[in-house]
Amino acid sequence: MAILVGFTATLLHGGFVTLDGGMAIASYSVMIFMMQRLLWPLTRLGETFDLYQRAMVSTIRVLDLLETEIKVVEGEKELDITKVKGGINFQDVDFAYPEREQVVSGFSLDIKPGTTQAIVGPTGSGKTTVIRLLLRFHDPSSGQISLDGDDIKDLRVKSLRSAISLVTQTITLFPGTVMQNIAYGKKGATEDEIVEAARIAEAHDFVTSLPDGYETQIGEGGHKLSGGQRQRLSIARAVLKDAPILVLDEATSSVDNETEEALQKSLAVISKDRTTIVIAHRLSTIRHSDSIMVLDEGKVVELGSHDELLDNNSQYARLWNVQTGKR
Ligand SMILES: Nc1ncnc2c1ncn2[C@@H]1O[C@H](COP(=O)(O)OP(=O)(O)OP(=O)(O)O)[C@@H](O)[C@H]1O
Numbered sequence: 283m284a285i286l287v288g289f290t291a292t293l294l295h296g297g298f299v300t301l302d303g304g305m306a307i308a309s310y311s312v313m314i315f316m317m318q319r320l321l322w323p324l325t326r327l328g329e330t331f332d333l334y335q336r337a338m339v340s341t342i343r344v345l346d347l348l349e350t351e352i353k354v355v356e357g358e359k360e361l362d363i364t365k366v367k368g369g370i371n372f373q374d375v376d377f378a379y380p381e382r383e384q385v386v387s388g389f390s391l392d393i394k395p396g397t398t399q400a401i402v403g404p405t406g407s408g409k410t411t412v413i414r415l416l417l418r419f420h421d422p423s424s425g426q427i428s429l430d431g432d433d434i435k436d437l438r439v440k441s442l443r444s445a446i447s448l449v450t451q452t453i454t455l456f457p458g459t460v461m462q463n464i465a466y467g468k469k470g471a472t473e474d475e476i477v478e479a480a481r482i483a484e485a486h487d488f489v490t491s492l493p494d495g496y497e498t499q500i501g502e503g504g505h506k507l508s509g510g511q512r513q514r515l516s517i518a519r520a521v522l523k524d525a526p527i528l529v530l531d532e533a534t535s536s537v538d539n540e541t542e543e544a545l546q547k548s549l550a551v552i553s554k555d556r557t558t559i560v561i562a563h564r565l566s567t568i569r570h571s572d573s574i575m576v577l578d579e580g581k582v583v584e585l586g587s588h589d590e591l592l593d594n595n596s597q598y599a600r601l602w603n604v605q606t607g608k609r
């Protein structure tokens with residue numbers, strides 16, 4: 283605006299002065315020409331400034347990331363995945379996210395190989411955090427986590443993670459077909475294996491009803507999937523990966539009845555003879571687990587089987603009664 287006013291003023295005032303004979307026409311022309319050359323680029327100053335600010339923000343983020351210390355130190359030991367039994371032990375684990383209050387404190391839990399352990403508790407109680415510790419996205423501030431007796435800090439991170447399949451609703455989908463997205467669970471998986479995995483995960487029916495079936499494009503910009511559908515694809519990936527340990531972390535977002543039923547069916551199949559940790563919000567999903575733990579504010583408040591927990595007037599019993607409509 284200021285530039286336009288400046289330009290117009292020069293044009294008019296200069297024009298009058300020239301008409302009055304105060305300035306040569308040649309000088310006037312040159313002046314207008316120069317003005318144009320000098321002022322016009324300024325109109326883009328705002329845009330340039332905007333670009334500069336965005337670039338600065340990005341640069342700061344990248345630099346922050348580069349400066350982030352690598353907190354998880356690699357261990358030495360490689361695991362032979364075929365020999366992993368899947369016994370998991372948490373011993374007095376404390377953990378706090380950087381500059382936050384403690385989220386997990388004095389957490390101890392022993393999971394026997396091949397059993398199913400459920401973890402329930404209010405939102406924010408630290409359930410996902412426990413899983414993140416097991417996968418070594420963070421290390422506990424004190425205490426120890428071990429897998430088949432080995433401190434997980436002594437294992438190669440890649441080795442540890444390849445022994446664990448993680449199923450979530452927040453699964454990352456890549457731009458590509460459903461087939462390709464499931465195949466991500468295992469290198470060199472055949473089409474038959476993929477379809478079989480989808481069947482076990484109760485995903486086959488919804489996939490075949492998509493516009494192009496297994497060839498439907500999903501991921502960014504592709505066909506949108508619901509939370510339950512994503513979860514089923516995530517299970518299909520896990521089935522394909524066939525790791526000795528399965529972790530299922532259900533998001534708080536409400537799960538519809540159909541998804542729950544599908545989930546229960548596939549859980550029954552894939553948790554067989556495999557160490558399984560299930561975090562679910564609907565207690566009906568986990569009632570048959572070998573052991574159920576109630577977590578509250580990062581502490582273990584109850585531990586036992588469904589029947590044991592129902593017997594005493596526990597937090598679990600109250601929750602169960604609310605969810606099943608009893609009082
Ligand atoms: N990356 C993070 N940085 C800082 N604080 C975090 C981070 N992730 C989780 N928290 C905090 O840690 C606490 C436990 O979170 P967590 O995700 O483990 O809960 P949750 O039991 O899995 O909850 P939900 O049932 O909602 O999934 C919460 O108070 C949360 O705000």
Ligand SMILES: [Mg+2]
Binds near residue numbers: 411532533
């Ligand atoms: Mg969670």
